[in-house]
Each structure stands twice: as C-alpha cells, then as structure tokens.
Amino acid sequence: MFWVQKVKNIVTSIVLLVLSFSVFAQNHVEGLRIWPSPSTTRLVFDLADSPKYTYFTLSKPERLVLDIENTKKSFDFSKVSNDSNLVKKVRYSTAKDKQSIRVVIELSKKLEQSIFALPPTEPYGDRLVIDLTDGDEPSSPQIVLNSRSTTDRDIVIVIDAGHGGEDPGSIGRAKSYEKNVTLGIAKRLQTLIQQEPGLKAVMTRTGDYYISPNKRPEIARKHKADLFVSVHADAFITPQPSGASVWVLSMKRANSELGRWMERTERHSELLGGAAEVIQDTANERYLAEALLDMSMDHSLTTSYDLSRDVISQLGRVTKMHKKTPQAASLAVLTSPDIPSILVETGFISNPREEKNLNWSTYRQKLAVSIFAGIKQHFRDSPPDGSLWASQKRQIRTHKVRSGESLSLLAQRYNVPISQLKRANKMNSDVVKIGQVLTIPRT
C-alpha cells in the first residue's frame, strides 16, 4: 500500500514536471540560412524545438508574414548574409501575442511559397523551411532534374524476392524455405505487371542466388523505379502467429539515411544526375542535393504509406492480416529515402497452415493478384508525372448516346460501374437520351 502511494506520488510529480516544461519552455530561433539559386530561394530557420506556425501574404509591397507560437525573439536577422534577388529583407514585426514572434520576409516580387518543418537531421536540429519560387521563370533546377526524357513512359516497379542463394530466409516446420516462396510470388507479380500496358516490372533476382540487402534498393535506383516492392514471409518462434503485414521505411531511419547520404559527396552527383557537373560550387551542390532529397523523401514516404494502405485493403480479401495498418521499420532492404518502398510479409511460414498455403501455387497467385491490385489502385489514383497513366488520366473520354443504347449497356461496354457513370455525369436517373454526350470516367 505504502509503495503504491509512493509510486503514485512519483508519477504525479513527473507528470507535473513534464506539464510545466511544455507550458513554460519557449522555442527560439537559433539561426537563419538563406540559399539562393537562379529562380528559387530557400530560407531555413534553425530552431531549438519543432515550430508551431501560421503564415499569410501581403502585397504592395509583397511580403510573407510568419507567426511562430511560443517563441522568443532571440536572433538578429540583420546579421544574416543574403545574396538572394528574391528576398529583400527579413525582420521582426509586432507579434500577435506576447508568447509568439512575427517574422516578415520582404520579397522583391510576388512568389510562390512552400513552407514546411523538418525534424532534426545531423548536423541540423529542428528547422522551418520556406521555399520561394519565381513562377515567372520557366524552369527551376529541381524541375529539370526530375524530368525524364520520354513522355508517356512506363511506371517502373522493381520487385524484390527476399533472400536467395545461401540465404534461405526463414524455414518452415515442413522445411519450406522463404527464399522459394518469395521468388514464386514475385514471379507471378512480375507477369501481372508486365501484362498491364504502362507498367514495367524489373526483378532484383530471377533465380536462386544471393544479393545483399543493400544492393537491392540500388537496383531500384538504377532503373529509376517508381516503386520498390520487397516480398517476404514472416516467422516466429511459436507456430501460432499468422497473417500478412506491410512495412514501410520509418521516418527516423529515413532521416538518418538522409544524413548519411549528405556526408557522401559522390552521392550528391548520383542524386543530381547530369546537373552536378553544371553546378560548379560545392556549397550549392550540397544545398541542391539536400533540397532534392528532402522533397523526394517527403514524396516517397507519403507514397509508401498510401500504397501500403491500398495493398493491405486488397491483401485483406485473400488472407488474414497480422497487422491491419502499415508498419514502420528500420529494415535493411528499406533504405531508400528517395524511392517509394514497401515490404510485404505475405504470411507466417512458421505457422503450419500458412506454410502449406504459401507452397500452394493457387494461393501464391491470389497473393500476387492482390498485391498487384493494390499497386494498380494507387497508380491509377496518383500516376507519376510523365507516365502513360498520367496522360491517360488527363484525357477525358466521352460517348454520344445512339439509338438503342442504355446506361447499363454503356457501363458494360466501358467497364465502368453504373454508379460511377451517373456520378461523373451528375445524373439522378438511369435514363439516357439519344444524342446525349456522356463523360466516361477512367476506372
């Protein structure tokens, strides 16, 4: 009883201590870096803590006004060197309350802005980043770097069959090897992807041989993959656990990989492609590489999460899910902060029933079909820039109703559910008139 009370007291005082810290600890600006490039300027505010902020713009003259909550006025912006032709001046203004600061960024013209916070990454702490882009300039370096030469290109999906060669992966009770299960499912997935116009599949391995976990994402990078899918089978010390799960790179690992990459100069040119040779000065190159990587990391983590949700919803139709939400992990094969990557644990090879299933070709096909359906669903909704699917999505199909045609007949012909046809054409009934022009949505 005494102990319970004592523990309670300690817990209460810790809670109070934490509460008081979060109320009174104030954030403060530790520095400002201004990075100009021909048509963009990036402002990076270094902060003691993650910022809570809002912003708005004012015109005549053009200004961007930033309010950061619970922050002290501690840093002198007049000392910051500024070579940007887009930013005239950075200064404080009257804050909206005593606990916050207001920073005014005076701009030379109307600019597009993108504002986001970045978590600590060595050597930096918490940051608030403002990217200012001159919309009048035809091309910013990033856009050039991201564009690919071909239009209507294939969406590249790199399929990675886990383990192989001297690495069997997990071994089931009936002595099935994970490496064989993963290759069986991966090959089926490859066939499905290859059959789909606009998609291209690349395998990290096509037979029973060993590839190191680090080499696998490199293959994806070499092929400019839009997606990296690693196929595995789970195992546990007891036979009970069962079901599939989908894993994505954790934000923490992504950040540490990002930091590690930035330390290796040869990686900068790899990331920047041909542009690295054009950028003569090293500071600029590092800035561009970091900006690019920050952006693509954001994109790839979001894509990975979205995609894993789609894959989970499809997998759930053919198998029990061990985990119903995407799992974030620091796994050797998920180390690409720049390429959307997911790892699918298709089931537990250590569970006798699932081991049997995983060796069954019909079941492997079912798994491959559902992973494929999830991937397809994702890229139909958000096709990557420049892909055939992106240009198909832009083209709107129409149909002029002829005599004898009904809504159900057209739905069947275009393989679109009647409900979608009605929604796309804002129809309340199933009646169509001859000569009526209908929009046919893409499914």
Ligand SMILES: [Zn+2]
């Ligand atoms: Zn594995």
